[in-house]
Amino acid sequence: MNRQSGFTLLELVIAIAIFALLGLAGWRLFDGVVRTQQGTAQHERDLRALQRAVGVIERDAWQSVTGTVVLAPAGLQLQRSHWRNPLDQPRSERQTVSYRLEGAALWRDSRGEGTDTAQRQKLLDDVRGLNWRLFDPQRGWRSETVGEPLALELTLSTGRFEQIRRMLLLPGSLP
Numbered sequence: 001m002n003r004q005s006g007f008t009l010l011e012l013v014i015a016i017a018i019f020a021l022l023g024l025a026g027w028r029l030f031d032g033v034v035r036t037q038q039g040t041a042q043h044e045r046d047l048r049a050l051q052r053a054v055g056v057i058e059r060d061a062w063q064s065v066t067g068t069v070v071l072a073p074a075g076l077q078l079q080r081s082h083w084r085n086p087l088d089q090p091r092s093e094r095q096t097v098s099y100r101l102e103g104a105a106l107w108r109d110s111r112g113e114g115t116d117t118a119q120r121q122k123l124l125d126d127v128r129g130l131n132w133r134l135f136d137p138q139r140g141w142r143s144e145t146v147g148e149p150l151a152l153e154l155t156l157s158t159g160r161f162e163q164i165r166r167m168l169l170l171p172g173s174l175p
Contacts (some may be wrong), residue, residue: 129157
């Protein structure tokens, strides 16, 4: 009797098919993980950009000079103090800051008191909606300039964030 040892052609085909299915399943799993990581990284970048923009607005609102916050049809304007002076140049520490929506970008323009040059800074891209309101203790929330506002409300729609609402206390509200 002649006994042969080894695999038949059918067994090899079945083994290759099983190996191919396992490889395909592994590739799809890996591809899903990579796509999820890319989506998470993009979401993180968008969230950081939003946090930076709101942080800048928040700092300006906290350092605003009482009675200088003005709502205009084009945006918000205020005068802030405590403008950093790292070079110790002779200048005022007050700065006029305005926020405006141009196209789908939120811009911050700042100008030092007594200077003609303005600095433009793009805070955020892909802005679909921007709304400002001021809180007056006698009349409540208003979309126009009020006497001595106590708070500023910012409502923002950008990128994948449908509506971000932030209320910021102004210096006149602090004891």
